[in-house]
Amino acid sequence: MKGAVSQIWAGLLSIVLGCVIILAAAGADAAESESVSNPAVTARLISAENGIAPDAASVSLGLALEYGEGWKGYWRTPGEVGLAPEINWSGSTNLKSAELLWPAPERFEAFGIENFGYSGQVVLPIRARLEDAGQPLELRARVSLLTCSTVCVPHDFELSLALPQGVGIDTNSARQIATYADRVPAVPENSDIRISVTALDARDSALIVVATSDTPFDEVDVFPEFGPLVTFGKPDIRLDRDKTELWAQIPINAWTEEHAEPSVTIADTARAITAPITLTSDPPAPPFSSANPRTSLLKVVAVAAIAFLGGLILNVMPCVLPVLSIKLTSVLKATGQTRQMTRNGFLFSALGVLAFVWALAAVLLFLQWIGVSVGWGMQFQNPVFVTLMFMVITVFAANLFGAFEITLPAALQDRLGASNARAGYISDFGTGLLAAILATPCSAPFLGTAITFALAGTSLDVIVIFTALGLGLALPYLVIAARPELVTRLPRPGRWMLLVRILLGGLLLATAAWLLFVLVGVAGGRAAAFITSLTAVFIVAASIPQANQWVRRAVLSACVFLAIFGAGLTSTPDRTTPGVDATSHWQDFEPLGIARRVSEGETVFVDVTADWCLTCKANKSLVLDRDPVRARLRGGSVIAMQADWTRPDDNIARFLERYDRYGIPFNIVFGPGSPSGIALPEILTPQAVLDALDTASVRSLVSE
Amino acid sequence: MDSKKRSTLLTIGAVIAGYAALRTVPSLLPEKLELEALDRPKGFRRFIAGETSGSFDAFVGLDSPDSVDVAARKAAAIERVSADICGALYGDLDMSNARIPLASFSDYYCPFCRVQTKSFADMTSKMPDQVAIAWHELPLLGDSSNLAAKAALAAKRQGAYVAFQERLMTSPFQATPEYLARLSEDLGVDGEQLVADMESPEVARELENSAALAQVFAFVGTPALVIGRTVVQGQVSDRMIRKIIDLEREEGWDLACVSA
Numbered sequence: 001m002k003g004a005v006s007q008i009w010a011g012l013l014s015i016v017l018g019c020v021i022i023l024a025a026a027g028a029d030a031a032e033s034e035s036v037s038n039p040a041v042t043a044r045l046i047s048a049e050n051g052i053a054p055d056a057a058s059v060s061l062g063l064a065l066e067y068g069e070g071w072k073g074y075w076r077t078p079g080e081v082g083l084a085p086e087i088n089w090s091g092s093t094n095l096k097s098a099e100l101l102w103p104a105p106e107r108f109e110a111f112g113i114e115n116f117g118y119s120g121q122v123v124l125p126i127r128a129r130l131e132d133a134g135q136p137l138e139l140r141a142r143v144s145l146l147t148c149s150t151v152c153v154p155h156d157f158e159l160s161l162a163l164p165q166g167v168g169i170d171t172n173s174a175r176q177i178a179t180y181a182d183r184v185p186a187v188p189e190n191s192d193i194r195i196s197v198t199a200l201d202a203r204d205s206a207l208i209v210v211a212t213s214d215t216p217f218d219e220v221d222v223f224p225e226f227g228p229l230v231t232f233g234k235p236d237i238r239l240d241r242d243k244t245e246l247w248a249q250i251p252i253n254a255w256t257e258e259h260a261e262p263s264v265t266i267a268d269t270a271r272a273i274t275a276p277i278t279l280t281s282d283p284p285a286p287p288f289s290s291a292n293p294r295t296s297l298l299k300v301v302a303v304a305a306i307a308f309l310g311g312l313i314l315n316v317m318p319c320v321l322p323v324l325s326i327k328l329t330s331v332l333k334a335t336g337q338t339r340q341m342t343r344n345g346f347l348f349s350a351l352g353v354l355a356f357v358w359a360l361a362a363v364l365l366f367l368q369w370i371g372v373s374v375g376w377g378m379q380f381q382n383p384v385f386v387t388l389m390f391m392v393i394t395v396f397a398a399n400l401f402g403a404f405e406i407t408l409p410a411a412l413q414d415r416l417g418a419s420n421a422r423a424g425y426i427s428d429f430g431t432g433l434l435a436a437i438l439a440t441p442c443s444a445p446f447l448g449t450a451i452t453f454a455l456a457g458t459s460l461d462v463i464v465i466f467t468a469l470g471l472g473l474a475l476p477y478l479v480i481a482a483r484p485e486l487v488t489r490l491p492r493p494g495r496w497m498l499l500v501r502i503l504l505g506g507l508l509l510a511t512a513a514w515l516l517f518v519l520v521g522v523a524g525g526r527a528a529a530f531i532t533s534l535t536a537v538f539i540v541a542a543s544i545p546q547a548n549q550w551v552r553r554a555v556l557s558a559c560v561f562l563a564i565f566g567a568g569l570t571s572t573p574d575r576t577t578p579g580v581d582a583t584s585h586w587q588d589f590e591p592l593g594i595a596r597r598v599s600e601g602e603t604v605f606v607d608v609t610a611d612w613c614l615t616c617k618a619n620k621s622l623v624l625d626r627d628p629v630r631a632r633l634r635g636g637s638v639i640a641m642q643a644d645w646t647r648p649d650d651n652i653a654r655f656l657e658r659y660d661r662y663g664i665p666f667n668i669v670f671g672p673g674s675p676s677g678i679a680l681p682e683i684l685t686p687q688a689v690l691d692a693l694d695t696a697s698v699r700s701l702v703s704e
Numbered sequence: 705m706d707s708k709k710r711s712t713l714l715t716i717g718a719v720i721a722g723y724a725a726l727r728t729v730p731s732l733l734p735e736k737l738e739l740e741a742l743d744r745p746k747g748f749r750r751f752i753a754g755e756t757s758g759s760f761d762a763f764v765g766l767d768s769p770d771s772v773d774v775a776a777r778k779a780a781a782i783e784r785v786s787a788d789i790c791g792a793l794y795g796d797l798d799m800s801n802a803r804i805p806l807a808s809f810s811d812y813y814c815p816f817c818r819v820q821t822k823s824f825a826d827m828t829s830k831m832p833d834q835v836a837i838a839w840h841e842l843p844l845l846g847d848s849s850n851l852a853a854k855a856a857l858a859a860k861r862q863g864a865y866v867a868f869q870e871r872l873m874t875s876p877f878q879a880t881p882e883y884l885a886r887l888s889e890d891l892g893v894d895g896e897q898l899v900a901d902m903e904s905p906e907v908a909r910e911l912e913n914s915a916a917l918a919q920v921f922a923f924v925g926t927p928a929l930v931i932g933r934t935v936v937q938g939q940v941s942d943r944m945i946r947k948i949i950d951l952e953r954e955e956g957w958d959l960a961c962v963s964a
Binding site: 081082083110111113115144146148150151152153154228302305306599600601602637672 | 715716811812813814815816817818819821822823826844845846848849870924925926927928937938
């Protein structure tokens with residue numbers, strides 16, 4: 001009965017109060033204290049009830065805070081620095097206890113330091129119990145709280161509020177308190193979020209949290225609390241496909257065994273949970289890729305255009321040049337061909353490019369589906385692949401130098417109806433294929449963007465983007481296919497062709513040498529030597545004209561077979577980091593240490609590179625290893641980290657994925673001015689690197 | 705298709721233009737060096753850096769209300785530093801070779817203080833013949849920050865102040881005897897001496913002096929900075945700091961000290 005009465009009262013009051021608020025500021029009866037106001041914060045003490053109802057033993061209060069533009073306040077666990085608000089109630093009468101509740105915080109990065117707290121408006125709900133039920137309450141709250149922007153300003157002020165006997169709800173205040181009370185994380189029993197695993201990784205360098213939820217996670221964040229002595233960096237959060245499972249890796253910046261009772265808070269869009277946790281030492285591996293939002297058709301089209309452009313530019317990158325030389329020789333040979341044959345030949349080359357691109361898309365999708373991290377050019381991490389490429393290119397080079405002529409096996413030629421034209425098409429197709437394969441260790445402008453978009457999207461996105469990329473790469477062939485008469489502009493065959501052949505052979509040899517270098521990186525020196533000798537045997541066997549057909553075939557097959565299996569067997573398990581000597585300014589890659597370094601005010605330059613990445617090599621020799629960039633990286637003011645992705649490495653793959661990259665080169669600069677990092681374009685310029693370093697290390701440009 | 709191509713091109717163009725504008729425009733706007741003379745202390749002036757420094761109430765700490773004894777000591781400290789502001793600010797810095805003195809007031813628990821401290825440390829090592837820095841501990845952020853400040857000043861007495869600063873930027877300060885013992889070992893200082901110094905009257909006096917200076921200069925929080933005779937509070941770029949240093953050199957920073 002009492003409830004019903006108070007509800008009616010509440011209804012009436014809400015109307016009356018509404019009017020009062022509209023007409024003027026809240027009247028003298030409104031259940032709130034005077035407000036303390038300065039540029040950083042405006043604070044009031046508010047009460048849901050206008051008075052203490054008869055027999056009421058508790059009352060709902062709130063500390064209403066409104067932070068000024070650019071100012072932040074702190075959560076109960078402020079992070080590495082900062083200070084939680086405190087209220088001292090001494091001097092109040094009829095107050096037995098007052099419990100401050102903490103709405104789920106937001107995460108903000110101040111100068112590279114992770115902090116948790118609030119900005120804009122927040123109400124910290126207070127659950128107050130009375131000494132004598134039903135008696136008036138006089139509150140004197142001495143509030144100390146810290147606000148920070150670029151300056152930290154502490155505040156220490158008193159708010160008072162008297163609640164006489166009476167009934168009635170201050171709807172405005174009640175609503176505000178209720179809104180923020182809803183955001184206070186629930187206890188595990190009342191939440192559909194369950195934290196299943198909390199574990200430390202082997203080196204105590206990160207905390208892994210796994211949680212499940214009945215309803216899908218949305219914008220989720222994870223806040224571990226281990227007392228003031230343990231601090232964390234920015235978490236890497238991943239969701240599974242239907243977003244009901246969460247895996248988070250939170251780097252540890254400072255650790256002590258003597259930490260407080262640990263708990264973890266998971267905050268989602270409209271819900272949160274705080275649960276006490278027990279640590280295990282068996283961290284589960286990262287199971288999911290980070291979820292990306294759906295994309296629109298327009299975006300797909302735009303990115304497809306970018307991919308096309310990227311593919312086109314790839315043609316002038318050094319990787320594809322050797323293949324163009326193969327194509328050129330075939331054109332020179334084919335000057336007697338009909339217009340139609342030339343056209344078809346180039347169409348087949350274009351098809352070869354597309355075939356590889358589609359095959360690559362299919363393999364990437366498959367790998368992604370079975371949960372392997374993928375990327376552009378990653379096949380060069382595989383020794384067997386590099387071995388095959390090395391052999392193919394070396395054999396082509398030997399062919400160009402006139403060691404032997406490549407003829408298709410008789411059986412194949414028979415099956416093709418002994419048609420020279422068709423056999424020619426197959427080699428045209430092969431040329432296109434090779435061009436595409438060799439293009440992968442190069443990255444061109446725009447390419448990274450497109451690949452990233454594709455690999456983060458759906459299978460359809462992958463196919464569309466890769467097709468666009470293939471079309472771009474095949475454009476030169478398509479142009480000639482459309483206007484075959486362009487070929488006739490080439491000069492007549494003659495002695496000069498010999499020169500061209502040697503020149504092009506030299507180019508191929510250079511490519512082979514590079515592949516050998518990659519092989520040393522991927523599989524080790526022993527395997528590289530083994531494969532080089534096999535290739536030599538192969539070429540010698542192929543170029544002895546008198547040899548028995550069957551013996552020759554047996555030797556050639558044995559060479560390929562041995563090379564493929566030998567590459568795996570002879571490869572050395574560990575890579576001794578070449579090039580990184582004691583005097584080098586490059587440090588080992590420690591992704592988990594970056595946040596801590598930045599919080600110490602350091603600037604960190606990360607270069608993800610690999611032996612097989614030609615663009616990386618170009619960046620290194622043209623920009624990174626040359627003054628003024630080299631001087632800057634060595635100057636001591638920048639920590640230069642190099643991540644070598646020549647061989648597969650989960651840490652590096654995850655790091656790339658976190659910045660939405662699936663290919664290299666990848667260069668990023670972290671610093672107090674840019675705690676989330678400034679990613680640099682694939683092709684570096686000294687100015688771009690220096691600008692990024694300046695921006696990252698400048699402390700005054702960022703306020704959050 | 706044409707319209708799609710066009711819109712794609714337009715989108716790409718707009719993105720590039722927007723990015724370019726974002727990168728270039730802020731650096732094109734010149735930062736103004738505006739100074740405002742202070743009534744108190746005489747001879748000093750304030751750098752006007754946005755709105756952060758104005759319109760706050762007079763400086764308050766997060767301490768409980770002062771006892772009579774504490775209030776008296778604070779008043780004495782204010783009198784002490786007011787008598788020789790420059791001495792209190794810059795202490796016994798070596799001012800030979802036309803070096804400009806810089807007094808940095810900071811707290812280990814204030815985010816921006818870490819950045820500024822690091823930046824100043826870099827500045828002294830880069831141009832040792834142009835600036836000299838006096839470090840003041842101004843612990844405003846509760847007990848931990850107070851203890852960290854005391855430990856820093858105690859470490860200073862054993863010549864390990866900078867090492868201590870660097871250490872505190874790496875790991876949170878812990879006010880336990882074990883932590884202090886480990887810290888001393890890492891810094892290569894005498895642990896017992898460190899603990900004793902933390903509670904010594906000299907350290908207390910140094911903290912009182914810094915707090916009194918903060919009061920005299922009406923700082924609203926940390927970090928705060930005095931370059932020569934220019935008071936800076938709030939966001940300020942390295943470039944502006946250098947500009948102020950140059951200005952102080954041209955005009956003679958010790959004008960304020962002479963008049964005091």
